[in-house]
Amino acid sequence: MDEKQLVRQVLSGSDSAVRMLIGKYERLVIHMVARVVKDDMDREELCQDVFIKVINKLDGFNFESKLSTWIATIAYRMAVNFAKKKKIDQVDIDQVVFDIGEEAEITEQEDMKQFILNLVDQLPVNYKTVLTLFYLDGFSYPEIVEITEMPEGTVKNYIHRARTKLKNIVEDHARKEIALL
Known part of the structure; x- marks a missing residue:
């Protein structure tokens, strides 16, 4: 239908x-x-x-x-x-403390997906909203603009910043794991 x-x-x-x-x-x-x-x-x-x-x-x-x-x-x-x-x-990304012991045990793809979703949840609301709309729900930039009433440049900027923050979090996490070895 x-x-x-x-x-x-x-x-x-x-x-x-x-x-x-x-x-x-x-x-x-x-x-x-x-x-x-x-x-x-x-x-x-x-x-x-x-x-x-x-x-x-x-x-x-x-x-x-x-x-x-x-x-x-x-x-x-x-x-x-x-x-x-x-x-x-809203959670300040810089104040997030990771439980390295739990995260070190992530081995399966579903666990990794959940781990990433947990990281996304730690982002500021606007960042995680546009990231979710774009990557998980598959909305285009114009559709996200319509949903959020943000300018397209802001949407693109938020997606870029969110990806950068996530990358930094993962790199910090990896450095902490290496330091433990």
């Missing part, structure tokens, strides 16, 4: 279409919210709120962008607004 059919069916009140919409975009919403909100209960509640807002505002969706971009925009803005209201502290 294409996006237009799905939207029409949700707007006509089809419960199965609502479930399909949620199933199709649940991962995207979780990614967007999880980059900003860390508390499991807050994150779960916010994801539900995002879908309630999506369904309530769906009649205003005009297909000028992809449905996924529109939903990601709503999720991102709601997560940022939630964080502002709750005054969630």
Whole structure:
């Protein structure tokens, strides 16, 4: 079923279409919210709120962008607004202390992927958001611009800075491991 059919069916009140919409975009919403909100209960509640807002505002969706971009925009803005209201502290990358013992045991690809996601989570919110949108969710620069309302140059800059910070973290980690040998 294409996006237009799905939207029409949700707007006509089809419960199965609502479930399909949620199933199709649940991962995207979780990614967007999880980059900003860390508390499991807050994150779960916010994801539900995002879908309630999506369904309530769906009649205003005009297909000028992809449905996924529109939903990601709503999720991102709601997560940022939630964080502002709750005054969630951002982790300063320079203050992060690594548990080298645990990280030295990373051998499998899934463990490495989780390790990298944990490093990404330590980045400032804007950096990890654009990095997640670009690499994990596969959005293009114009789509990220639309979602975040940041200029394209800022998006590219944040992605570049985030990659540089991640590279530095990994290099620091490697130096610490070598020093232990």
